[in-house]
Amino acid sequence: MKKCIYKLILVWSIILFIPFCIYADDGLIMDDFYLKNSSIPTLSSISEVPKINARHALIFDRNSKIPIYGKKEKEKCKMASTTKIMTAIVVIENSQLDDIVKISQKSARTGGSRLGLSKNDKISVKHLLYGLMLKSGNDAAVALAEYTGGNVENFALMMNKKAKILNLTQTNFVTPHGLDDENHYTTALDLAILSDYALKNNIFSKIVKTKSYTISINNHPKTISNTNELLGNFEGLYGIKTGFTNGANRCLITACKRDSLDFICVVLGCDTKKNRTQDSINLLNYAFNNYSLINVENLIYEKFDNWFQSHTCSFFINKGKTQNIDLYLEKSDFIFSNIAIKNSIKNKINIEIIFNSYFDAPVKMNTHIGNIILLIDNKRYYSVDILSNSTIYKKSPYDYISFILKNYPSFFKKNSTIL
Secondary structure, three states, rough: OOHHHHHHHHHHHHHHHHHHHHHOOOOOOOOOHHHHOOOOOOOOOOOOOOOOOOOOOEEEEEEOEEEEEEOOOOEEOHHHHHHHHHHHHHHHHHHOOOOOOEHHHHOOOOOOOOOOOOOEEEEEEHHHHHHHHOOOOOOHHHHHHHHHOOOHHHHHHHHHHHHHHOOOOOEEEOOOOOOOOOOOOOHHHHHHHHHHHHHHHHHHHHHHOEEEEEEEEEEEEEEEOOOOOOOOOOOOEEEEEEEEOOOOOEEEEEEEEEOOOOOOOOEEEEEHHHHHHHHHHHHHHHHHHHHEEEEEEHHHHHHHHHHHOOOOOEEEEEEOOOOOOOEEOHHHHOOOEEEEEEEEHHHEEEEEEEOOOOOOOOOOOOOOEEEEEEEEEEEEEEEEEEOOOOOOOOOOOHHHHHHHHOOHHHHHOOOEEEE
């Protein structure tokens, strides 16, 4: 009887001791540097960029949503008719293009650049939008604001509500046209973000890339031309808006795509039209001549696959039924798949992996295992979570007994008479 008791004690000692005999790993602690919510770089200093006349400027990579160059891009300034980008997108999202608008006296009397509307004229929302974005008609802006918002003041509230949704934190709208007002302001960065959003709308994109268009006012045709001097005269350019007031000076926002490189260029506060044109050309040429598009998502997955294959035995699941852990990357963590990288630092793309290697069972599906980090020129851009792809359950007493019976059968054969 005593031998039987000793035997049972020995069995349970083996059960409790086996996990610690087979594996040994202290595990790793996640560094705060790699937390998902840390900010990513938004600007690279560029000493080689051409000298420009613009007071405020920005080159914005549409693939990654990251500026690659900026000059006072976060400083508030007047925006002139670049305002009409917001006017157009708010109208498109809240009105029907075929609706007919009757022009009010207030709209007809609006000064500055005009489409040429008169009181009681009838014109469709669609044609007003072409008049707004091609001819830069302030009268069209007021007509659209009154039709969509009821009046200019209510429409300005709609514009600011949209600005808040788009996180344009340094922007405030008072009018739909952009004539000078101390409370009507933005930044080059906010305008780039707004432009990027608006260009995703097919109706908006079609309008701003149109060189000329024939509209109808009171059923009479009128052909208008785009004020964007670079449209049709610069390879790959597909929009988007000009602007001028005495307070804002000459402004131009352009969008240009060549192969997979896609940039928005903002120049604000230029002294002359020639300056804004040349500044835009110089900045876009700089971007296309010095940057290449890199698919960092593919690089991350390649790094992850190679790492996982070489680390399949690196995990210890204490008391787990299996040590075979299956992992995957959280797709929603990929802030961008492609990024425009300066050619001189393409060899400075690094992907680092930090992970925990010790876990106590059970390990549930979607448990955070670690992170894979994208670094470019020693700057952290974003982190992707590494998660478990299945649940690893905790061993039961039966699992331990089965393990002993399978691996130490001779031990029990010699003592079968005792048991």
